[in-house]
Amino acid sequence: MNAEPLKVAVLGCGVVGTEVVRRLSEKRDLLADRIGAPIELAGVAVRDLRRSRGLAIDPQLWTDDPLALVKRDDVDIVVELLSGTEPAHSLITTAMEHGASVVSANKALLATHGPALHETAALHDVDLTYEASVAAAIPLLRPLRDSLGGDRITRVVGVVNGTTNYILDRMTQTGGAFGAALREAVERGYAEADPTADVAGTDAAFKAVILASLAFHTWMPPEHVYREGITGVTATDVADARACDRVVKLVAVLERIPSRHGREGILARVHPAMVPRTHPLADVRGADNGVIVETPDTGPLLFRGAGAGGAPTSSAVVGDLVTAARRRVLGHQETTAPATAPERTQGIGDLRTRYHLRIGVNDSLSGLDGVTSVLRFHDVGVDSARRSRTAGRDALVVITDAVREPDLRTAVDVLAGLPSVDTPPRFMRLLDPADAR
Numbered sequence: 001m002n003a004e005p006l007k008v009a010v011l012g013c014g015v016v017g018t019e020v021v022r023r024l025s026e027k028r029d030l031l032a033d034r035i036g037a038p039i040e041l042a043g044v045a046v047r048d049l050r051r052s053r054g055l056a057i058d059p060q061l062w063t064d065d066p067l068a069l070v071k072r073d074d075v076d077i078v079v080e081l082l083s084g085t086e087p088a089h090s091l092i093t094t095a096m097e098h099g100a101s102v103v104s105a106n107k108a109l110l111a112t113h114g115p116a117l118h119e120t121a122a123l124h125d126v127d128l129t130y131e132a133s134v135a136a137a138i139p140l141l142r143p144l145r146d147s148l149g150g151d152r153i154t155r156v157v158g159v160v161n162g163t164t165n166y167i168l169d170r171m172t173q174t175g176g177a178f179g180a181a182l183r184e185a186v187e188r189g190y191a192e193a194d195p196t197a198d199v200a201g202t203d204a205a206f207k208a209v210i211l212a213s214l215a216f217h218t219w220m221p222p223e224h225v226y227r228e229g230i231t232g233v234t235a236t237d238v239a240d241a242r243a244c245d246r247v248v249k250l251v252a253v254l255e256r257i258p259s260r261h262g263r264e265g266i267l268a269r270v271h272p273a274m275v276p277r278t279h280p281l282a283d284v285r286g287a288d289n290g291v292i293v294e295t296p297d298t299g300p301l302l303f304r305g306a307g308a309g310g311a312p313t314s315s316a317v318v319g320d321l322v323t324a325a326r327r328r329v330l331g332h333q334e335t336t337a338p339a340t341a342p343e344r345t346q347g348i349g350d351l352r353t354r355y356h357l358r359i360g361v362n363d364s365l366s367g368l369d370g371v372t373s374v375l376r377f378h379d380v381g382v383d384s385a386r387r388s389r390t391a392g393r394d395a396l397v398v399i400t401d402a403v404r405e406p407d408l409r410t411a412v413d414v415l416a417g418l419p420s421v422d423t424p425p426r427f428m429r430l431l432d433p434a435d436a437r
């Protein structure tokens with residue numbers, strides 16, 4: 001092989017960066033064969049030069065000046081593994097302006113600045129890819145963009161955050177406490193630098209924006225994604241789910257639905273939901289992710305596998321790196337931007353679905369009639385209702401028919417004021433196939 005080496009700069013060397021740098025050296029020959037040219041590390045930018053990362057690389061390659069690194073004209077590809085939008089945004093913009101292709105795993109960055117970054121990539125004739133930003137090792141973004149490029153996707157539903165899936169799985173299997181499960185997820189390298197982004201649903205909401213850009217060809221601002229995290233999920237919710245043969249999962253759902261006024265648009269939502277045990281997503285365990293993509297011609301397609309952690313995420317990063325490097329060797333750049341057109345986005349008030357309700361009552365015998373008549377008065381049909389007694393407290397547990405979210409919320413507010421109701425009602429959405437709603 002006589003080809004000139006391709007120079008790669010890495011920004012950030014945490015859990016994923018360490019694995020990427022290790023892989024570049026351990027798989028040196030394999031990568032050179034696949035690419036048609038050897039890969040040479042140009043530098044690794046880190047915040048703290050004193051921290052040992054156990055990597056046997058030339059000490060001269062470490063730098064704490066990422067700007068100088070991305071400005072070097074001999075760098076072919078920049079791998080960006082920072083968290084948050086700045087300085088990542090300015091750094092990769094500068095890198096592309098200096099002619100480097102960019103591989104990123106940064107979902108906050110892509111969700112917030114995706115369109116502008118793609119414009120910069122097109123302007124400077126470089127690649128911008130980010131397969132690792134959603135569902136880590138699972139090849140998902142490229143199939144959405146390329147393999148399903150001729151299909152009309154109607155719905156994407158998935159478990160796209162490994163940390164919360166790990167926590168909820170532990171709570172389901174062992175009844176374990178939230179805090180201990182979160183600590184384990186952090187120790188295993190699944191969580192974000194600030195795990196609040198995981199448990200508050202922000203990380204999943206960023207991933208929903210990226211998925212929407214490819215599935216529905218529209219970039220929606222992250223604040224248009226309806227978001228609830230898992231910090232409020234209790235052991236009682238988990239037990240309630242079990243009682244109706246379901247499990248609690250943090251789900252991301254993106255779908256084309258009609259608004260209350262009949263206009264079609266895209267509703268993107270991230271929240272805990274009770275998923276039937278027979279649903280493919282119920283089997284997505286630990287820190288795994290699973291995403292179901294639906295189109296009329298293909299039916300549901302399931303993508304499932306490792307969704308977080310150093311090694312799985314580095315697999316997707318290095319895969320993108322190989323693609324970008326091959327294109328350099330072949331001397332052509334492919335447009336990697338998703339085609340986009342503005343789409344209307346819907347609010348959670350446009351959702352129609354089924355709900356699980358737990359209503360604490362001081363007298364479960366006389367309470368049931370009052371509760372069901374309030375629900376029916378507010379157009380909330382009752383599919384099933386049962387009495388429950390947990391730790392000496394009475395409650396009514398209701399599963400509703402498919403109803404509009406505003407009707408459900410109004411009914412819940414009215415129920416909270418009934419004399420027989422002594423604890424504000426809790427509700428959780430059910431995840432059902434689209435045609436069951």
Ligand code: HSE
Pocket residue numbers: 133134135136160161162163164190191192198203307308309
């Ligand atoms: N913190 C993320 C998660 C990492 O738990 O899914 C992978 O994107």
